[in-house]
Amino acid sequence: MIGVTESSVRPETRVGAVFVPQLPPERLRSVAQAADQAGLDELWLWEDCFLESGITAAVAALAWTERLTVGVGLLPVPLRNVAITAMELATLHRLFPGRARVGVGHGVQDWMGQVGARAESPMALLREHLTALRALLSGERVTSQGRYVRLDGVALDWPPPRRPELLAGATGDRTLRLSGEVADGTILTGGTTVEQVRRARRLIDEGRARGERTEYHPVVLYLHVATGRDAAARMEAERVHWGYDTMDGHGVAGGAEAVAEAVRTWAAAGVDTVVLQPTPDDPDPEGFMAFAAQEVAPLVRN
Template sequence: MTGLGAVFRPQLPPERLRALARLADESGLEELWLWEDCFLEGGVSAMAAALAWTERLRVGIGLLPVPLRNVAVTAMEAATLERMFPGRAILGVGHGVQSWMGQVGARAESPLTLLREYLDALRALLRGERVTTHGRYVRLDGVALDWPPAEPVRVLAGATGPRSLRLSGEAADGTILTAATTPEGVRRARDLIDEGRASAGRTGPHHVVVQLLTATGPDAAARLEAELAAQGPGSVPGLGVAGDASAVAKAVRRLAEAGADTVVLQPTGDEPDPEGFVRFAAGEVRPLVP
């Protein structure tokens, strides 16, 4: 079955999260995703609150920028959340927006090297291993978690370019693709991910999450067009969807057929009714997605 979720965009104030998380939980939506965009809202604090306010909802961070966070701290946070809310926290990490990383003095000369070192160390720590590594960016000396997760934690990597997609296949347990990804883009991403998996001899499942820019309601087409224009892709065929539940479900199915395991509906930044959007995703779109 194709997973379905929705994004709580950080353009909403943090105090709105409680009501939306509870609504997503009660309405039967599987996943709610958060962003740690600079300089809006903290991803880990928001995730912990959303998990505490709900009973069954899975909550994802898409994504934590690795230049901002020491890998041991990320492992501690992830392990704590997994032990308190087993199987409900979804961890995504990635390069981060390079201009933002530069603003805070954390920009890496080689983001790809940093992400590779980070993924290797993070996954080892979350497996309960004692890690010593002296990489270009990640340096640990006999570090191990006192409270490792009872079960393995899946680590997803945000990736866009060919090299980062291959790296995700090699070193991550899944990949997060942005809303600028068409169905054909998902197919190309899957091919590159599989190249990385093959080079690393990895045979287990690799979960692909794709965000889908979605607008519904009487002014849906105009809001979608404006957001696409603001982001840069413009009128790329197959990018984003505006319309009723049938149109959105059709777009979700196209992404799933292309290789997406989970599709996360991303409202426009000016979505007038975030609660209504969650109800729409859970009550109207979900029944139409196998």
């Protein structure tokens, strides 16, 4: 089961891929099954407003597959009461032990404002949410009178047998330090450069020292990837969409060799799971899963 361990040994690099939520939910089944059949390490889902639910999609993907690990990165905490998040994660990990990885984070602040959930202090909210969530998933009875998280003797009747890994999405310096201190791992957004990964690792380690954390802290990163027909043109559209001056250092377009070399580069900087993020208009999402699992991953591990 994926959970918290005291090991400080860095694991083997894992290769995943994203089911981008610009695809309709009914497409998930065929993509998840293609990923499972191809032997992909991890399939990642996003709870982006106002596209698709992370937990609902994760449960469906896990139920439709046999061995696939499914990640959700991330659940925006302003939208979620921590008790509900704990109940959902406990249920998820009891139904599918060892097959889910879930991260929480600030969410996009403009989106949070649209639904009336924008916090005055996102940092305080994330700290309180993560702290309470860890305790609840550990089977503790929690009372908290924080600025945002208020619980009165709350305990899960069905906590997971072992507290699962809790990831935090982070970009800013303070959030990276907080992730090192309170979370078990960190998710870095697509477009994060190699140098930014190295800097993120340093900030995470500052937080780990502050929190006296000694277990290994895995880092997950999304990597923009385009392959196959019109790969260069689709990647250029991504560059424009995300506002990069260049895609160099932010992503890669090309075949398996080029993508595997990029994965190795980011892994050498401190990333443990590189999740290939296809363009929303990728012509073959099922084929992309097989590309990641059967063409890229073997080259990364050789």
